[in-house]
Amino acid sequence: MSTPVPARSALTRADLRLVPTACALWTLAAVGAAQGVRPVLVALALLVVAALVPILLAGRTDAVRAVCAHLALLLVGTLLLLPAVQRAQAARDVLEQAQADSRTVTLEARVLEEPEAREGGPEWASPSVMAPVVLPAGTVRVGREEHRLPVRLRALLVGDAGTAAAGEGPAELSLAGASMGDVVRIRGRPSVEGTLVMIRVTEVQRIDTARGIRAQLRAAARDTTGTLPADEAALVRGMTTGDTAGLSRAAEDAMQGAGLSHLVAVSGSNLGLVLGAVLVPLLLLGAPRRPRILLAVLVGAGYVALVGDHPSVLRAATMAAPMLAARFAGVRPSPVAALATALVLWSVAAPLEAASIGFVLSALATGAILVLAPPTARAIGSLSRERLSGPAALVVAVPLVAQAACTPVLILLVPEVSLWTVAANLLAAPLVGPATVLGLIAVVIGPLAPGLAGVLWLLPAGSAHLVLLIAHGAASLPGAHIAVPDGAAGALGAVAVLAAVAAMTALRHRRAVRWLAAVAAAVLIAQGAARCSPWLPGAAQGWTVAACAVGQGDATLLRTLPPGADPFVVLIDTGPDPAALTACLDDLRVERIDLLVLTHPHADHVGGNAALTGPRMPREQWVCPSRDAQGAAVPGPAARPVVRGDGADLPGLRLDVLWPLSAEDVVRVAARETSSSEQGDANDCSVVLAATWSDGSRFVGLGDLEPEAQASLAELGPGPTDLVKVAHHGSRRQDGALYAALSPSLALVEVGQDNTFGHPAPATLTMLDVLGTPAVRTDRDGTVVLTPRAAADSMQGSGDGSEGASPGAPGWDLADARSVGPPR
Known part of the structure; x- marks a missing residue:
């Protein structure tokens, strides 16, 4: 038998009296904020029908009175809501007309x-x-x-x-x-x-x-955290004042990937921590009720004024006000009723605020904790046979139900889920309270005693450092970025899954349900194990170059050096088939694409674009400067045409575009090719990308360049390289002078099994043999990864094994290539 939760956690009818009306009115506010007045009236009619018809059909006349009471409240609330919706719609119409x-x-x-x-x-x-x-x-x-x-x-x-x-x-x-x-x-x-x-x-x-005290406190906080590491300083300021300036993109991505993004800036929970830091010590010291309530109100109001009108803080303040007033009057407050009251007030007064993402997530998490955490804790105790029960079970239940309630909305923002969010929140939770309270003390004394404030910031900074370690660790684990359908399909799917889990938990005592849950758990564990393991045991994890076996097409991956928990990933082309590209990215555990380079708009190079959705949506994409290239880009991020001279500096990696010179030059060179003009124009527009790592290793990808364009590139002096991606899948149309100038120690030929083009051509393989350049082929070797020699030495405790190669020397040779996926 599970340990019962304290009686205080049991919800009464009085606690829940306003909840149905509040939820319905909040829904109407969200509809009105996004769509206007008419959709509100349609949604209201649907709610009325959905509430009355089932009861009337079931003959439950005793329930009709209660439902009608809620509907009467809803109608009154809607009448108050409609003017606010009209004003919001009028404001939006002004800007929409300007946009049109x-x-x-x-x-x-x-x-x-x-x-x-x-x-x-x-x-x-x-x-x-x-x-x-x-x-x-x-x-x-x-x-x-x-x-x-x-x-x-x-x-x-x-x-x-x-x-x-x-x-x-x-x-x-x-x-x-x-x-x-x-x-x-x-x-x-x-x-x-x-x-x-x-x-x-x-x-x-x-x-x-x-101006004013708020500006002075914020400025002093920046000054007194100036000696801290940038990410830690930004995070502790974010927790206390909402100022996250200086937080690196890597830290922000890690916090988001770990499900800790609510800690990056102030939220409603921070107000609860502040009020608790005032009320609890005063209660322990025996201070009278009313003075301690008044002091808490003053401190809470000051905190809200300091951090600004963030939606989640406004929700928390509106919820805290009636609760503090009730305690001041000696009445035991109901948090659920206070939350429902806050929802009603904000829905009627400011539907745009009530529909904002910060408000929605804050209210959902708070409601889930208040209503669902106690029964979930009891279920955890029952399922664990009392090994985890009482307060310990409640500690686990709180982040579990909060994350579950927010997941459908979060999927609308970023279509991915993480297996480690609850664990990360459990580990980070004990660090947040002390960091927030001590940080606020440092903020307050900062203008008066900056030296003392600087010392006080050290403790919150230590907590922030641990939070960042948790975030980076959780975000880098397998299963931290599981792609799900985006949009409404993903959100509704999450709702369905959560409803199924809740139903199985509630009916867990039935044998059939237990068997069904066991089968579902086994399937999930098997899928997770497959996802978390490399395709082959011992496959290199420290790769910097990977050639995906996607059939007759190109898909090449580059990663920064050294390969860490959050490397930058460049994908050159997507191959002909989304499923093949997805399989390769899954095998290599690539969950994010930072830069997509589409060399030219041919189907064997852009046909796999559909695989890049959700968290794999590229954050930037480069294309060749042809008119057709923009249309072949992945929908979403802007496609940037690049020419020789363009490039990018990354930590540990330099990217340089070697070709084309311009769109006009492509046309001029393609006119000299012996292939068809259409094929030559596209192929000779191929973006030739050179990548140079910090250890000196260099890669050059030639796209589908034709011989005349290759000769023009050779005249420009491409410089020597360690690794070359052979042009046009190893076709016979190659320019020997370019390969002699590149002088590669290893060649990649990305080509499909049993293709009808005769690729790679014997003449091309002979040319590489003459140069002394061994070739790795995806039709024979499958998906291939290359590990930098220095990294391989550190992992294997020896050199790369190639004759004449010095340990730790830059570059790759045939011994550095490993097959990690099947040929296609």
Whole structure:
């Protein structure tokens, strides 16, 4: 028998009285925020039918009265909600019309967070600067016309990093020069999608700077954390003041991959920690109830003023206010009723806020903890036969139900799930409270005693360091980035899975359900084991180059050196078949593509694009400068045409585009080819990419270059290389002078089994033999990975075994290649 949870955790009818109405009204607010008034009325009608019809058909007349009472409350709430929805729709219509007419808008905005470079891709991208802002209700200029925003809107400003604003005057600045709390006048083009408003700014002018105690405390926090490591400093400031400026992209990605992104900045739980830090010591010291409640209210209000109006903080504050008032009056508060009250108030007063992602996730997690954590703890105790029960079971249940409740919404944002989120939260939870409380003390004393504050920051920074270690560890484990269907299909699938798990847990005492659960668990474990293991035992994990066996086509992977927990990954072409590319990425445990290079728009190089969805959606993509290349790119990230001279610097890896010179030069060279002009134009547009690692190893991929283009490249002096991806799957159309100039020690031939083209051509293999260059072929060797020689030495405790090769020398030879997948 499971240990019963304390009586306080048992929910009464009074606790739940407002919940159905609150949830229904919240749903209507979300619909109205995204779609407008008419969809709200349609949704209301559907809710009424869904509530009444089953009861009437079942003949439960005794339940009709209770349902009608809820529906009456819902109707009253909807009547109050509709004006707010109309105002939100009117504000959105102004910006949507400006978007439709391609007109610029000029308006004021208040910066909510420090602007930061957010490329949507790896660190080498031409950075944009993004800043969340509030657009206050008031006048907005659309072109030369003036309109009015009847309600404030949250928006995201996007501007080019370092691009100065046009105009005159000392207040002109780039978006990157704005600061949190500044009031700025912006000019730009709006983009509206649902509740998301984004403005691409071209001009920014500061009207007013952040002042007052809040600005002083934030500035002092930055100064006193200046000696800490950048990520740790940004994380502790984020937990305490919401200022995450300086947090690296790698740390942010790790926190997201581990399911710890709610710790990156302030949330509603931080307000609970602050109130607890005030109330608990006073209670232990025997302070009277009302004075300690008043002090908690003052501290809580100060904290909200410090961190700003983040949606989750607003939810927590609105929920805490009636609970503190009830305790002040000597009444035992109901957290569930307080949450329902907060949902009703925000849905009616500000549907845009109630429908914001931060508010939704905060409310879902809080509701799940209050309602589902106690029964889940009892189920955990029962399933573990009391080995884990009582408070210990509750500790596990809290992050479990919170993550479960948020998962469908999170999938709408990033279509992936992690097996390690709950474990990561369990490990990080004990570190967050002390870091937040001590950090706030350091914030408060920072302007008065910066030296003492600097010492105090050391303890929160230690907690932040441990949190980052947990995040990087959890994000790098197998199963940390499991792709799921995106959009509504993924969210509804998650709901279905969670409902099935809940049903099996509730019916766990039935033998058939236990057998079904055992079979499902066995299938999941088998799939997880297959996913977590390499295709072959002993396959190299430290590879930097991989040639995927995808059939008659190209798909080459490059990774930064040294290969760490979060390497940058470059994919050159996607082959002809999405399923084959997916299999290769699964075998190599590649869960993320930072850069996609599509050498040219032929089906055997771009046919596998459909495999790049969800977490494998490339963060940036490069294409050749032909008109057809843009249409062959992966939908989503902007496709950037690249030419010789373009490149990128990564940690441990340098990328350089060697060819083409320009679109016009491609046409000129292709006209000299003996192949068809259509084939020559596309093939000779192939992006030739050189990759140079920090140990000096060099790779050159030739795409499908034809002989004339190869000869032109040879005249430009491509330089020697250690590894070459042979052009056009090893066809006979090669230029020997280019390969002599490259002088590779190893060649990759990416070619399909039993292809009808006769690839690789005997003449090409003979040319490589004459140069003394051995070839690795995907039609014979399957998916092949190459490990840098220095890494192989450290793993194997010996050299690479090749004659004349010095241990630790850069480059690769045939002994460094390993097959990790079947030929295709």
